[in-house]
Amino acid sequence: xxxxxxxxxxxxxxxxxxxxxxxxxxxxxxxxxxxxxxxxxxxxxxxxxxxxxxxxxxxxxxxxxxxxxxxxxxxxxxxxxxxxxxxxxxxxxxxxxxxxxxxxxxxxxxxxxxxxxxxxxxxxxxxxxxxxxxxxxxxxxxxxxxxxxxxxxxxxxxxxxxxxxxxxxxxxxxxxxxxxxxxxxxxxxxxxxxxxxxxxxxxxxxxxxxxxxxxxxxxxxx
Amino acid sequence: xxxxxxxxxxxxxxxxxxxxxxxxxxxxxxxxxxxxxxxxxxxxxxxxxxxxxxxxxxxxxxxxxxxxxxxxxxxxxxxxxxxxxxxxxxxxxxxxxxxxxxxxxxxx
Numbered sequence: 185x186x187x188x189x190x191x192x193x194x195x196x197x198x199x200x201x202x203x204x205x206x207x208x209x210x211x212x213x214x215x216x217x218x219x220x221x222x223x224x225x226x227x228x229x230x231x232x233x234x235x236x237x238x239x240x241x242x243x244x245x246x247x248x249x250x251x252x253x254x255x256x257x258x259x260x261x262x263x264x265x266x267x268x269x270x271x272x273x274x275x276x277x278x279x280x281x282x283x284x285x286x287x288x289x290x291x292x293x294x295x296x297x298x299x300x301x302x303x304x305x306x307x308x309x310x311x312x313x314x315x316x317x318x319x320x321x322x323x324x325x326x327x328x329x330x331x332x333x334x335x336x337x338x339x340x341x342x343x344x345x346x347x348x349x350x351x352x353x354x355x356x357x358x359x360x361x362x363x364x365x366x367x368x369x370x371x372x373x374x375x376x377x378x379x380x381x382x383x384x385x386x387x388x389x390x391x392x393x394x395x396x397x398x399x400x401x402x403x404x405x406x
Numbered sequence: 407x408x409x410x411x412x413x414x415x416x417x418x419x420x421x422x423x424x425x426x427x428x429x430x431x432x433x434x435x436x437x438x439x440x441x442x443x444x445x446x447x448x449x450x451x452x453x454x455x456x457x458x459x460x461x462x463x464x465x466x467x468x469x470x471x472x473x474x475x476x477x478x479x480x481x482x483x484x485x486x487x488x489x490x491x492x493x494x495x496x497x498x499x500x501x502x503x504x505x506x507x508x509x510x511x512x513x514x
Contacts, residue, residue, distance in 0.1 A: 367471040372478075373409075373505035381488060382481055383503050390482060 185221065185243040185280040185406055186250050187334075189297060189350060190342070191393055193236030193272035206269050209262060210240055216260045219249020222406045226295060226397025229358070235395035236272065239297050243280070243406045250277055253342045274299060274343035274393060276336035276350055283332040284322070285405040287354075290329055294358050295403055298351040299393035300379075306387045314378045314387050318351060324370040327360030328353045330404045345391070354404055361396060408467040409474060410506035411442070416459040416499040422449065425462060425497055433490050440477045442466045459499045474505075 194203065210225045222243040228235065244250040253275055257263045266273070276299065302311055315333070322328040332352045341347055355361045365371060377383040381390060417425050426447060434444060448463040468474050481487050494501065 366475060369471075369505070369507055372471050372474045373507070376478065377503070380478060380481075380503075381484075382491065384501050 185245070186247045186277065187280050187406075188242040188244070188250055188253075188256075188275060188277040189299075190240040190242070190253075190273055190275040191235040191297070191299065191395060192238040192240060192270050194238075194269055195271045198269045202269055206265060209265055210238075213242075213260050213262075217251075217256060218259070219245045221245050222403075224295075224399060224403050226399055228395050228397050232395040233393070234391060235274065235297070235299065235393035239295070239395055239397050241295075241403050247279060252340070272343065274345060274347070275341070276347050277340050278334040278336045278350065280332065280334070280406075282319075282334055283330075283404050285330045285402065287329040287356075288402055288405040290354055290356060290402050290405075291400060293329070293399060293402075294355040294361055294396050295399040296353045296355065296361050296396040297393070298395075299345070299347045300349050300351065301346055301389040301391075302348045302387050303389055304346075304348070310385070310387060317375055317378065321365075321368075321370060321375060322353075324368055325360075325364050327355050327357070327364035329356055329360075330354040330402060332404050345393075347393075352404060354399075354402060407508060408443075408469055409471070411466040411468060411474075412504050412506065413462075413464040414502040414504070415462045415464070415494065416501065417462050417497065418459055418499060419454075419456050421497055422454055422460060422462060425494065428490070428493060428497075429464060432493075433487075436486065437466070440480045441473050442468060442477060 198206075207225060211223065213223050214220050220242060224241045226239045226241070228237055228239065251259065257266055302314065319333050322331050330353070334350050336347055336350060353361070378386060379388045379392070380386055415425060438444065443466060445465045445467055448465070450461045450463060454460050468477060
């Protein structure tokens with residue numbers, strides 16, 4: 185699969201009726217875009233950070249079918265809808281080559297998405313060490329049932345930020361993210377030193393997009 | 407069990423007092439407001455060297471993981487904290503920031 189993830193920030197004045205139209209339109213896109221195999225629109229829980237109101241997960245059968253973002257909106261006849269209701273879009277895309285699905289039958293769960301930007305001046309060995317440490321989290325946090333970590337395609341980023349990576353998890357319970365994920369020393373005492381501005385070996389630029397939503401069936405298992 | 411947090415600053419000869427004063431005046435008061443309990447300053451080797459850096463170890467505790475995250479959230483966009491570390495980095499040879507946990511061998 186070749187995936188695109190879009191984080192959508194709505195205009196504050198969008199009405200409930202308009203939002204309902206948006207949700208229906210974006211959820212109903214699979215048959216309107218050639219080569220689009222899967223789509224999921226998730227409304228964010230409260231207290232997410234930096235990613236607006238929705239995560240829109242899309243999976244194409246291959247890279248060639250993942251047309252440029254403006255063309256996707258045009259083909260799906262959603263240009264006017266976005267112009268009216270969406271104030272900002274952050275979108276990234278990548279070949280889904282680093283996905284680990286131990287629980288493909290997971291249902292009614294929490295999908296968490298993190299967009300981050302590793303400073304491009306980071307030496308390659310240091311960046312690889314960061315990758316290794318970050319993707320070690322599932323070994324220490326059993327609540328992470330499925331996970332994926334990808335370097336995004338630099339030439340297809342939409343939005344004001346130069347994101348470099350997407351880190352995703354699927355948790356059965358909300359407490360898996362809000363408690364297990366946050367209280368483990370592996371996270372606050374080790375992984376976060378690569379994000380912490382007070383840490384001398386920080387590599388992640390400030391301002392991540394940390395968002396999560398409900399989902400009925402696995403997205404990472406597409 | 408309180409969480410231990412230590413800073414290790416490798417300070418060039420003659421500049422220990424300067425770095426400690428910078429820390430005491432420009433970092434410690436706000437750190438306390440962020441929930442960090444200062445438990446002491448140490449040097450290693452246990453005597454100030456005149457021909458090599460001496461490491462100044464600054465030790466804090468925090469009550470739990472939630473306190474750690476609360477502390478981090480207050481620092482994220484702090485220009486004052488960024489400026490403090492910029493000034494420190496202009497003096498020290500290197501620095502580390504480490505969280506510690508008690509260790510006890512598993513019972514047989």
